[in-house]
Structure formats: structure tokens, C-alpha cells
Amino acid sequence: MNELLLTVLTLSVLGALLAVILYFVAQKFRVDEDPRIDDVEKMLPGANCGGCGFAGCRAMSEALVKRDNISALFCPVAGGDTMKSIANFLGKTAAEKSPMVATMRCGGSCQKRPKVNHYDGALSCAVVNTFYVGESACAFGCIGYGDCVQACKFGALSLNPETGLVEVDPDKCTACGACVKACPKGLFELRKKWPKNRAIYVACRSKNRGAVVMKACKAGCIGCGKCEKVCQFGAITIDNFLAYIDPEKCKLCRKCVNECPTGAIHIVNMEPLAKEPKESASKGAANQKSAETAKNE
Amino acid sequence: MRTFPIGGIHPSDNKEWSKDKAIETLELPSEVYIPMIQHIGAPSTPIVKKGDKVLTGQLIGQSVGFVSANIHASVSGTVTSVDAYPNGQGQRRIMVVIKREGDEWVESIDRSTELKRECTLTSEQIIAKVKDAGIVGLGGAQFPTHVKLSVPNDQKAEVLIINGVECEPYLTSDYRNMIERAELILTGVEILMRAINVNRAVIGVENNKPDAIAHLRDIIAKNNYRGIEVMPLKVRYPQGGEKQLIAAVTGRQVPPPPALPISVGAVVCNISTAIAVYEAVQKNKPLIERVVTITGKELKSTHNYLARFGTPVHELFELAGIPEGDVKLLNGGPMMGRAIVDVSAPLIKGCSGLTVLSGKEAARGKELQCIKCAKCVEACPMGLEPYLLSKLAKLQKWDMAEAHNTADCIECGCCSYTCPSYLPLLDYIRIGKQTVMTNIRARAAAANKK
Numbered sequence: 044m045n046e047l048l049l050t051v052l053t054l055s056v057l058g059a060l061l062a063v064i065l066y067f068v069a070q071k072f073r074v075d076e077d078p079r080i081d082d083v084e085k086m087l088p089g090a091n092c093g094g095c096g097f098a099g100c101r102a103m104s105e106a107l108v109k110r111d112n113i114s115a116l117f118c119p120v121a122g123g124d125t126m127k128s129i130a131n132f133l134g135k136t137a138a139e140k141s142p143m144v145a146t147m148r149c150g151g152s153c154q155k156r157p158k159v160n161h162y163d164g165a166l167s168c169a170v171v172n173t174f175y176v177g178e179s180a181c182a183f184g185c186i187g188y189g190d191c192v193q194a195c196k197f198g199a200l201s202l203n204p205e206t207g208l209v210e211v212d213p214d215k216c217t218a219c220g221a222c223v224k225a226c227p228k229g230l231f232e233l234r235k236k237w238p239k240n241r242a243i244y245v246a247c248r249s250k251n252r253g254a255v256v257m258k259a260c261k262a263g264c265i266g267c268g269k270c271e272k273v274c275q276f277g278a279i280t281i282d283n284f285l286a287y288i289d290p291e292k293c294k295l296c297r298k299c300v301n302e303c304p305t306g307a308i309h310i311v312n313m314e315p316l317a318k319e320p321k322e323s324a325s326k327g328a329a330n331q332k333s334a335e336t337a338k339n340e
Numbered sequence: 341m342r343t344f345p346i347g348g349i350h351p352s353d354n355k356e357w358s359k360d361k362a363i364e365t366l367e368l369p370s371e372v373y374i375p376m377i378q379h380i381g382a383p384s385t386p387i388v389k390k391g392d393k394v395l396t397g398q399l400i401g402q403s404v405g406f407v408s409a410n411i412h413a414s415v416s417g418t419v420t421s422v423d424a425y426p427n428g429q430g431q432r433r434i435m436v437v438i439k440r441e442g443d444e445w446v447e448s449i450d451r452s453t454e455l456k457r458e459c460t461l462t463s464e465q466i467i468a469k470v471k472d473a474g475i476v477g478l479g480g481a482q483f484p485t486h487v488k489l490s491v492p493n494d495q496k497a498e499v500l501i502i503n504g505v506e507c508e509p510y511l512t513s514d515y516r517n518m519i520e521r522a523e524l525i526l527t528g529v530e531i532l533m534r535a536i537n538v539n540r541a542v543i544g545v546e547n548n549k550p551d552a553i554a555h556l557r558d559i560i561a562k563n564n565y566r567g568i569e570v571m572p573l574k575v576r577y578p579q580g581g582e583k584q585l586i587a588a589v590t591g592r593q594v595p596p597p598p599a600l601p602i603s604v605g606a607v608v609c610n611i612s613t614a615i616a617v618y619e620a621v622q623k624n625k626p627l628i629e630r631v632v633t634i635t636g637k638e639l640k641s642t643h644n645y646l647a648r649f650g651t652p653v654h655e656l657f658e659l660a661g662i663p664e665g666d667v668k669l670l671n672g673g674p675m676m677g678r679a680i681v682d683v684s685a686p687l688i689k690g691c692s693g694l695t696v697l698s699g700k701e702a703a704r705g706k707e708l709q710c711i712k713c714a715k716c717v718e719a720c721p722m723g724l725e726p727y728l729l730s731k732l733a734k735l736q737k738w739d740m741a742e743a744h745n746t747a748d749c750i751e752c753g754c755c756s757y758t759c760p761s762y763l764p765l766l767d768y769i770r771i772g773k774q775t776v777m778t779n780i781r782a783r784a785a786a787a788n789k790k
Contacts, residue, residue, distance in 0.1 A: 159681070160679075160681045161666070163703065163704050164704070164764050164767050165707075165764035165767035165768060167734075167767075167768075167771075169771050170764070170767045170768065170770075170771060173767075173770050173771055173774065174429065174679070175429035175431070175678075175679065175681055176429060176430035176431055176681070177430075180430065180682075182430060182431055182432060251432065255432075
């Protein structure tokens with residue numbers, strides 16, 4: 044009985060003594076941290092995706108608290124409203140950015156872009172890219188082994204087995220930019236997010252001449268320039284036989300969609316414009332015809 | 341018998357399919373596609389334009405900077421286009437297209453077949469001629485030869501090693517050169533020895549080519565080639581790797597990159613490169629053709645052709661007769677070769693052979709789990725841990741991959757070959773190596789700026 048009591052007492056005294064020492068050590072070596080960092084971290088989404096450019100949400104909240112000017116910092120996952128409330132909480136002005144969404148710019152589905160060889164190496168786009176251009180004849184198109192799907196932490200990307208292409212779910216996408224880095228072909232772009240998830244973009248990255256594109260894929264941009272001419276807002280530019288729609292200038296009028304001979308301009312959540320019957324052209328043809336018949340007569 | 345100290349495998353060599361076929365001169369193609377990059381380094385600048393008449397051997401691509409190589413017209417005729425065309429991997433590269441009209445050579449080239457042995461040029465003159473001729477390593481790496489021969493002032497070459505190993509299965513172009521053009525090789529070796537100022541050269545040949553070893557020794561004794569020795573080596577892949585060959589011949593280890601073979605006093609050149617050097621220095625002939633093997637178990641016929649660069653590879657495949665069904669076409673042999681996906685691609689300087697494997701031969705096994713058997717570790721000739729490097733690359737742990745010396749990998753493929761679980765080890769290691777090398781270069785550039 045005595046031994047038991049002695050043990051308990053010794054340990055209790057030891058514990059109390061160490062606690063006192065620990066208390067003083069903690070006082071001496073205390074790291075003063077702004078309590079607001081914890082608060083800001085709680086307000087951030089906690090995805091730790093790295094979309095802001097920092098290692099994680101903790102590093103981001105530290106930067107938000109410590110920097111005087113936070114206009115260069117933006118969490119794409121949280122979005123503008125959360126950033127505003129964080130800025131209000133800290134008494135600073137927030138960066139204002141319109142919401143963005145990742146866009147996969149290749150329309151070369153299995154049907155439109157036939158496979159010309161068979162690959163049986165490691166199932167990774169990055170590996171394929173070290174070997175050669177890929178299973179189709181297009182050197183710029185989606186390889187389809189889903190490196191981006193693996194890189195996405197929000198489950199916003201999925202591989203459609205029917206088309207062999209990656210699709211983006213705009214509701215889940217947070218525009219963190221992980222897919223932009225993961226794609227060895229550089230197919231992803233963070234583009235302006237219109238209301239109701241509407242979108243318009245050129246679903247092709249091929250910088251080859253039209254004839255070469257046509258050979259490899261029926262859905263590619265051939266750089267004909269028809270869309271550039273029809274656009275009233277100067278939103279479309281053609282560089283290296285490839286059209287690009289500037290989302291900041293585009294007004295979603297969709298005139299270019301009907302002009303594109305290969306259907307390379309994709310629209311999302313919008314109806315295409317009704318195709319106007321080309322009156323002037325058909326009239327012209329009819330006139331010519333009647334003139335010819337008149338001549339024959 | 342000597343060989344390199346660690347690792348290595350022993351694939352069946354399959355050389356019997358083409359080793360007895362004498363070198364034939366390939367009929368000149370009607371059109372050639374000459375890429376402006378057929379070497380390691382900066383792409384050359386095309387100096388001809390559409391409509392220009394060119395002669396065989398005329399300079400059409402000017403090298404840019406020190407690590408680069410000149411490109412010459414391989415036929416005479418009219419330039420019909422200078423544009424991007426697909427290479428074997430389907431990537432578009434700038435090429436000069438020449439429509440052939442006859443075969444008129446540049447006048448300064450000596451086309452006689454007579455052997456010209458005396459060489460009184462200085463080291464600088466030889467290197468200048470090699471540079472002008474656009475010679476690159478013909479073993480496959482395509483490293484500009486004049487860079488190799490320009491020994492830095494603070495280092496000294498002690499021995500010239502000539503690579504006649506041809507450890508890659510199937511290929512026999514070097515073997516045919518040794519049998520049929522031994523005198524050209526040995527004269528080329530003499531010139532190379534003069535260029536780097538050494539009095540000893542070793543020709544490493546694997547022991548599965550006893551007739552080549554005997555023939556070379558015979559010619560050396562008969563024609564009194566001084567200081568050249570033929571060294572038989574134990575058959576083992578990848579003996580033809582530069583570092584492995586140096587280790588086998590001299591017993592010295594080349595330190596990890598960026599150290600070059602010259603840091604252990606060795607300069608390594610291929611057998612075919614020696615012939616090209618002979619022709620460039622003694623006959624003023626630029627590098628416009630090479631011996632290329634076309635081989636495969638199921639081909640109608642196999643050949644060793646002396647072919648001009650720029651010849652579309654489908655012409656060679658047609659002559660050999662591709663079998664029906666799925667085939668894998670390779671630029672090179674089955675270990676180091678790269679699959680060809682576009683047969684309109686041209687023959688380039690580094691292509692020592694075209695191998696055709698049937699779909700069955702080429703098929704990879706189904707990928708299983710790593711069972712930690714360490715066969716890949718045993719097989720790695722660089723003493724690396726392939727299973728680990730592959731995993732690190734897959735997980736994108738670039739710093740750790742660098743710490744485990746991914747950059748030392750020579751991409752020989754021994755690990756993938758030996759893996760009982762059919763893991764695509766090299767596929768991932770290659771990504772790791774590329775990323776790590778890019779990181780190292782970026783750091784060096786940043787340090788330079790400071």
C-alpha cells in the first residue's frame with residue numbers, strides 16, 4: 044500500500060513541477076501571432092489547392108493579414124464576395140476579379156479526329172507527350188488520358204468515354220488553375236464566367252495550316268478568318284492560323300458560330316442564332332440562271 | 341574479358357536477320373525532306389529558299405552557335421519548299437524539301453574511292469573541317485562531333501575510344517561497316533587521334549562479332565595502323581552507352597552530369613562517325629549519307645542500305661515489304677528506338693536502323709503491382725533505383741527525384757525490360773529526368789544572373 048502511495052505522490056509532484064517549468068518556458072519563448080490569421084483562415088475555403096499561388100490557405104491568410112496592400116491576392120475558390128468580407132474584416136480593400144472558369148479548348152472527339160496509331164505505354168498524358176504527338180494526327184489536341192482529371196481537387200473534370208475528351212463542370216470548377224498546369228498540350232484556359240454558365244470559345248489549339256488541320260481533324264480551326272470578319276466588337280483575332288475570342292470584348296452575339304465552316308466555335312448553355320436564309324446569295328444565283336436561260340433562248 | 345561493372349541485361353540480339361546482307365546503295369529518292377534539326381543543340385537556319393537550285397553536298401542549313409551542326413543537301417535539284425513537315429514522332433519541324441534532278445555534286449568533293457591515308461592537317465584544321473561537314477555522333481545521340489573533339493584547355497585527352505559495340509538488338513549497320521569499310525574506319529580513327537592529340541585508340545567490339553574483331557585486327561597489322569587496339573568486350577546491354585563503354589575499356593567512372601567523358605580523359609566516337617570524319621577531312625565530303633539497317637523478323641527482306649538523309653522512310657519500308665496487320669515501326673532498335681507514327685518522315689543523321697516488330701512482339705504486358713523484387717535495381721547500369729525514381733516522378737516529387745540522381749539516367753530501358761510486373765518504369769523516369777534537368781538549368785541560369 045505504501046509503495047502505491049509513494050508512486051502516485053512522486054509522479055504528482057513531478058508532474059506539477061514540470062508543469063510550472065513548462066509554463067515559464069512557454070512564456071519566455073512565446074511566438075506572438077496575429078489572432079486574425081486564424082480567423083481569416085476560417086473564412087477561406089480550406090481547399091489548400093494552391094490556386095492563389097501560396098502553399099495553402101494558412102500561407103494565404105498570413106499574407107492577407109501581414110500585407111498592407113492585398114489587391115494582388117485573390118482566392119479563386121472563395122470568389123469575390125468572400126474576398127470582400129475578408130477585406131472588410133481586415134479593414135483593407137479587396138481585389139476585384141470577375142469569376143472565371145476553366146475551359147478545355149479541343150473539340151476533336153473520337154468521331155471527328157480518328158486515331159491513326161495505337162499507344163500502349165503508361166497511361167498518362169505527360170508520358171505520351173515525351174514520346175510523340177499522340178494517337179491522332181493532330182499535334183495540339185487532347186491526349187485523353189486524364190492528367191487534368193487527376194490534378195483537379197474539386198471533381199470538376201471528367202473524361203467522357205464517348206468523345207474521348209475532358210469536360211468541365213462549371214458549377215464545381217473554382218478556377219484554381221491546376222488543370223492549366225497539368226495539361227502538357229496547354230489546352231486549358233481560365234476564361235470569364237458569364238451568368239448562367241454561358242460560354243463561347245474556339246475549341247481548337249492547332250497552329251497548323253488549314254489543310255493540315257483538315258487532314259487530322261474535322262472539328263479544328265483552319266484559320267479562314269470568317270469569324271474575325273463578322274465580329275463587330277473586334278473580339279476575335281487570328282494568329283498562326285488559329286482564332287481566339289477575347290472574353291473581355293465578346294458580347295455573346297454568336298454571329299461567328301454560324302460563320303465557322305468546321306464548327307470549331309463552341310457555345311455553352313446558349314442556342315445558336317437561327318440561320319438566316321442567304322437571300323442575297325440565292326437571289327443572285329437565280330438572276331444569273333435566268334440570264335443564262337435568256338441567253339440560250 | 342572486360343565489361344562495365346554494374347547492371348546490364350542480355351536481350352537476344354536478333355542480328356542474324358540482317359548481319360549477312362552486304363551494304364547496298366539505295367536508289368536516289370525523287371524528293372528529300374531535310375530537317376533543320378538533326379542534332380543536339382540549336383536548330384540550324386535554312387539559307388536556301390523556294391526555287392533555289394542546289395548541288396549534292398551544298399550547305400543548306402547554317403549552324404547556330406557552338407553546339408549545333410551544319411546541314412547539307414543530300415541530292416541535287418530544286419528547293420520546292422521550306423516549311424514545317426512531320427518528323428517520325430508526328431511533330432512538325434522546319435524542313436527543306438528538294439526535288440531531285442540528276443545527281444550533281446559540289447566540285448570540291450573528291451568522289452574517288454581510292455583510300456587517302458596521309459593527313460598533315462593540324463588539330464584545329466581537322467576540327468574546322470569536321471564542323472563544316474556537319475558531323476554529329478552517328479550512334480544515335482546526334483551530339484555534334486566538333487564539340488567532343490574541342491578538348492578544353494584545362495583538360496587533356498588520354499585515349500580515344502571508338503564505339504563498335506552495337507549492343508542494340510537487331511541493328512547491324514556498324515557491323516557491316518566494320519566488315520566492309522574497315523580501312524576507312526581505321527584511317528578515320530587516325531585522323532581523330534590527331535585531332536585530340538592522343539597516341540592510343542581503343543575500338544570496343546562486343547564478342548558476338550568475332551569476324552569483325554578478326555578483320556579489324558588483320559587490317560591493323562597488315563597496313564600498320566599504329567596505336568590502335570581492338571578490344572573484345574563481353575556481350576551485355578547497354579555496353580554501347582558512352583559511360584558504360586568508358587568504364588569497360590578504361591575502368592574509370594565518369595562523374596555525374598554536368599561532367600563530360602573528357603573529365604576522365606576519354607573521347608568516345610562511333611564507328612560510323614569515324615568514317616564520316618575520314619570522308620570529311622580527306623575527301624571534303626559533308627555528312628549526307630549513312631549506312632542504315634532495315635530489319636525485322638516478319639519482313640519480306642532485310643537490308644543494309646547506304647542511304648541519303650532526307651529519304652522518306654516509307655520508301656525503305658516498301659522495299660523491305662511490311663507484313664500485314666499491326667506492326668510497330670521503330671527509328672532505331674527495340675531498346676532505345678523511337679516509334680515512328682508518320683512514315684512520310686525523313687531519314688535523319690542519328691538513325692542507324694529501322695526495326696519492324698509485329699504487334700505481338702511489341703505488345704507490353706498488363707501492368708501489375710510492384711512486388712519490390714529489386715530486379716530493376718540490379719539491372720540499372722547507372723546504379724540507380726528505378727522503381728523509386730518512377731514512383732517519385734509519378735507523384736511529382738521533383739526535389740526527391742533530384743536527390744536520388746534521376747538526372748544520371750541514360751534511358752537505356754533495362755529497368756522496364758527486366759520488370760516482372762511490366763511496369764512502365766522508364767516512361768515515368770523520363771518525365772522526372774526532363775523536369776529535374778529543366779529545374780537544374782533554371783537554377784544555374786538564375787545563379788548566373790546574380
